Amino acid sequence: MLNLSVVLEDSAREHPDRTAVVLGDMRMSYSLVNTLANQVANLLASRGIGKGDKVALACPNLPYFPFVYFGILKSGATVVPLNVLLRSREIAYHLRDSEAKALFCFEGTPELPLGERGHAGFREALPAGDPHADDFFLLPATPFATDSGIEGVRTLWSALDGLPGEFETAATAPDDTAVILYTSGTTGQPKGAELSHQNMLMNAIVSDEMFDLAGDDVFLATLPLFHSFGQTVIMNAGFRRRATLVLVPRFEPAAALALMRAEGVTLFAGVPTMYWAMLTSVHADGAEVPATLQTAVAGGASLPVEVLKDFEKTFGRPVLEGYGLSETSPVASFNQPGRPTKAGSIGTPVWGVEMKLVGAGWETIEGEGPGEIAIRGHNVMKGYYNRPEATAEVMKDGWFRTGDIATRDADGYYSIVDRAKDMIIRGGFNVYPRELEEVLMTHEAVSLAAVVGVPHPSHGEEIKAYVILKAGAAVTEDELAGWCKENMAAYKYPRLVEFRESFPMTASGKILKRELR
Template identity: 35%
Template sequence: MDNGIGNWPTLHRVRHPHRVALIDATTGAEYTFEQLDLRTNALADALRSRGIGRGDRVALLTLNSTHMLEVVLAVAKLGAVAVPINWRLQAPEVQYILNDSGARLLFVSPQTAALARAAAEGTEVSGIVEIPSGEQRAAGEPSEYEALIAEGSDERVPVDVAADDLSMLMYTSGTTGFPKGAMLTHANHHWNGINNLTAGDGVGPRDVNIASAPLFHIGALGVITLPLLYIGGTTVVLETFTPDAWLDAVAKHRVSVAFAVPAMWAAIDASPAVETADLSSLRFGISGGAPCPVVLIESLTRHGVRLCEGFGLTETSPNVCVLEVDEAVAYAGSVGKPVLHVEMKVADGEGDEVPPGVIGELLVRGPNVFVGYWNKPEATAEALQDGWFHTGDLATCDEAGYYRIVDRKKDMIVTGGENVYASEVEQTMYRHPAVAEVAVIGLPDEKWGESVTAVVAAKPGSEVSEAELIAWTRERIAHFKSPRAVHFVDVLPRTATGKVLKRELRLRWSGDESAVRR
């Protein structure tokens, strides 16, 4: 029996074959669940003829497309393992993932083909298949991908896939050290879908999602997109994100639910088009991947976007907890409470729960938690202890059960013997009217051990000095928490998923990219 995610289109084809599963935002092409099942059957058969079978890894270095999701489902139908890769990496970084995963086949986009071929040299990759770009699809050009589907039979050939079988290797962003492949099972995705039924305002089969963040990341793939495939809803896929394209797609396709990282929500909020955009269909949006400034939540609310904030990790596939829409401003800074089938606790170094309000490490357990890191038993043993996943995040939980992520362990700044949590300083500085973006880091300091340093991108047309920002911040938080130095940049360096690359900031101003060691 197929208990994998590849069986989801088959089940929905029986229940409601003509309901739309996927929409290509570039071409407007719609794929019903019946079409999705038949196309992924044929793709799976074609891959089988190329020697792909149970346990084999198939990598994807592609921009967003409905076809990318077809590959994920077809691979799952074979009992094989999908390996989505960040296309913003350099060739040596991609090559590391290909070698580490042992991928045998690689799907690419025209925009990533040169990178893919350079990275695949010297690896076990025996074939590269190109998925057409949005421009090529719109022009109706013949493609290698469609030819591959045409090779296969669309008859369903079920493979015995167990719920606990591996479905994906999702590599961590690699902001420090080499990336690790988080092993996610079919059951992890299944339970993540179940959790979504009641997370926040919940999602249902009549919802329309927009996938605009990169689908190689667990946020874009796992927060709403995969859960809606499980539930039987519809997803509109944008090849790449621009705020105006997002606004147009929401209005055109009557999008009801949407995930984006704070940098994307900020771009949407700053677009002049948001003033006249039709957002009436949008029930709620979810912000995740990084803390969302409360001023941005307030501004989006004024534009009619009901925003909730979620927290999750690659290793939890990803949803862990949600701050409800009606709590987003009142409890700003909190990530809310656990989703239905997840347990959380804040623990000390021995794994024992600490009292409310006390800072400790956030631990998570539930059926959505990964089963370990690919080929890294020591890292797995460190992360998974006594049934709990040790996230590496510092957090608190208050008397009412609201969790707050204080900082990453590795990013905690110790200055003059005092602990400073960068997120607190950042949230304060975001309140300054001239600050568009801010990242707070600790730099080596002979006197204080570490010096609190802010890197700021000012809003266009705004003028503010280092001294003004330091004085302004000291009026609002303790002096030892306030930055001793402020550096100005045009824009903060970010990963493709919107997380600030603090290692690049440390490298620029200290010559050492790592968090200060203690």
């Protein structure tokens, strides 16, 4: 018996009155979150949904997310978290692909009518006549509303009315699937990574014990909880620590800094663009730096070295940069407390995890590399759901190949060169965008940079830099291209430069290079 919901249940038993979740003026204790999760489990059981079934959850960082998530787990079912930006057609695809029998969906806002999209996708995936066609539960934007604006749809509160607040958690095995996390689908259709209770629980434990925290901690939950980084490092590890989670449904740098000061946040975890945005808010708008912050964690994409140095200087705290993927639960490596931190490195493998560099034929690459990172350990997924061929392409003898190209120094620290798919081939030469972005970030006028390859008739690809300038900076695109020519090798400097006010990003804050291309 092993069920990921133990991270909530143990905390609720030992510290029932401690605040688990904060959203604005709303504060929910561990006891209340656990009771609501039990009601969700009872609801699913009453609908004949339990061990082995799949249940989808589409919700931003609101109190609904944790208690529905853990309620699904308590029932023995598998959670399928959905990106809140998905359209109806995409929701239908995810429901069909995962074979989900029910959907808990946030009502949304006029700008993001998630409830309408979710219901349309659910009707498409589970047409009338399906035994679970009524198992769509709306999470209303108005707290505790029992009436739904969608005809024939129940709100969660009306569905939970009268159900017991106690539930005996299903006896799931360590290797049973707890969560199916869908990859971003940058190539082809998104695939669902099957993560077991052991995968997710071990990763939460390792993440929790890795950070040197003092107790009575407060985590700022700006990372989407439907994403693996926020789910493991913030929610699951936070609940295991008995921490308080301050929920942020939509990241805005000034508001995030204000919440950190008001709530006494001790741990912040974010993607690089969040760090960049907070620094911009401090430098350009004079936002005050929070005094209580003890630990800053970065992941999800490579953190530019200039941003890392600026944060450490401005906030007085080092940034612990790590690395992982949905397929690895997600944490695989970190610059860990108690060991030297190396700027620009993703650190060393976390406890119980092995990493190595491999070539195209799975051959091990010794020494510095470069090579593709392969990972083995308690964090590696069972495989892609219902996709044995896709699983076989990336897994062999327990090793998972990541698609990320890296080097390794003499101390065993890994450094990402770039995503293999982002590599640019210009005139037969391999060019790694991250290297160029790091150089661009040293220019006094550059605030943020993203480099991509664009089609070229003779070179195959030409190199183009998209740049966001610092406030008040004065430099032309031609001048910046000329500076690049002076500071980079002739075969790899960006001939093309375009200034932007912003970059397209995913819901988790990663730059969408495919849209820039």
